[in-house]
Amino acid sequence: MTPDELRALPKAELHLHLESAIGADTTRELADASGLPLPPSGPFPDQAAFVVAYERARDLVRTTADVRRVARELVERQARDGVVWSEVHVAPATYAGRLGPPDGILEAFLDGADGRAGVVLGINRGLPVAEAEATVDLALRWAGRGVVAVGLAGAEAAFPPGPFAPPLRRAAAAGLAVVPHCGEGTGADGVRAALALDPVRLCHAVGAEQDPRLVEQLRERAVCLDMAPSSNVALGIVPDLAAHPLPTLLRAGVEVTLSTDIPGFLGHGLVDELESCSRAWSLTDDEIALLARTSLRRSLGPAA
Numbered sequence: 411m412t413p414d415e416l417r418a419l420p421k422a423e424l425h426l427h428l429e430s431a432i433g434a435d436t437t438r439e440l441a442d443a444s445g446l447p448l449p450p451s452g453p454f455p456d457q458a459a460f461v462v463a464y465e466r467a468r469d470l471v472r473t474t475a476d477v478r479r480v481a482r483e484l485v486e487r488q489a490r491d492g493v494v495w496s497e498v499h500v501a502p503a504t505y506a507g508r509l510g511p512p513d514g515i516l517e518a519f520l521d522g523a524d525g526r527a528g529v530v531l532g533i534n535r536g537l538p539v540a541e542a543e544a545t546v547d548l549a550l551r552w553a554g555r556g557v558v559a560v561g562l563a564g565a566e567a568a569f570p571p572g573p574f575a576p577p578l579r580r581a582a583a584a585g586l587a588v589v590p591h592c593g594e595g596t597g598a599d600g601v602r603a604a605l606a607l608d609p610v611r612l613c614h615a616v617g618a619e620q621d622p623r624l625v626e627q628l629r630e631r632a633v634c635l636d637m638a639p640s641s642n643v644a645l646g647i648v649p650d651l652a653a654h655p656l657p658t659l660l661r662a663g664v665e666v667t668l669s670t671d672i673p674g675f676l677g678h679g680l681v682d683e684l685e686s687c688s689r690a691w692s693l694t695d696d697e698i699a700l701l702a703r704t705s706l707r708r709s710l711g712p713a714a
């Protein structure tokens with residue numbers, strides 16, 4: 411498909427993060443206005459270097475007006491790429507009160523997104539479990555009003571998912587989807603650990619393809635993988651696009667979608683991602699259409 415055809419294809423993007431999705435011009439403006447340094451751009455020597463860059467980007471968001479602006483610009487950019495719905499990871503707890511109450515952060519995001527994006531409310535593994543419980547309380551207050559799921563992100567090897575199972579179970583019991591990150595450097599073991607959380611989708615899950623039994627489980631339980639190949643390359647999880655497992659999993663019948671995860675750091679959007687991935691893996695038009703269809707079908711918003 412040509413870039414125009416890729417753009418015309420209706421699709422959803424189910425895995426990206428608020429602070430990793432600030433446009434280049436806005437990043438510069440926010441840095442100028444605050445006197446703070448520009449976040450370093452990828453590729454990153456390791457995940458720790460990315461965390462530093464990510465925190466720099468988060469520092470640039472200083473008011474709820476900034477949140478509203480980033481959300482508005484994000485959905486406008488997505489619309490130009492034919493992305494009709496986005497699911498954005500937002501982790502108010504990581505602002506530690508700097509932007510006021512967490513409800514205000516959500517309100518600003520949803521106002522800016524104007525019905526074109528839902529929130530995956532992020533639990534940060536590096537914060538205490540009590541903070542995760544507070545995040546679930548927040549998610550429950552906003553369920554049905556823009557928060558569609560609860561996520562889990564942060565240093566996976568240092569903080570395995572087990573302790574977060576009780577708050578995530580509480581979110582699931584109230585009807586919220588659970589969509590944890592996993593397999594970003596922890597391989598099949600990390601994916602297996604995340605599968606015990608009863609997710610509807612998994613972010614990344616790189617390494618699942620190494621274990622045929624796990625691939626079978628993902629297929630049987632219809633767990634969708636929201637993979638982000640260029641992000642994995644930028645963070646050194648896989649050496650290059652050619653080595654990424656997405657096409658193998660797709661062709662094995664696992665439900666997968668394509669996302670950018672960190673478009674602000676990659677300097678590209680979903681159509682660019684589709685273009686470079688379809689080139690690297692020689693995707694057929696049918697496979698590209700399947701990725702787009704799956705993204706709409708497995709989304710948790712009105713696009714489904």
Ligand SMILES: [Zn+2]
Nearest residue numbers: 427591613671
């Ligand atoms: Zn992510």
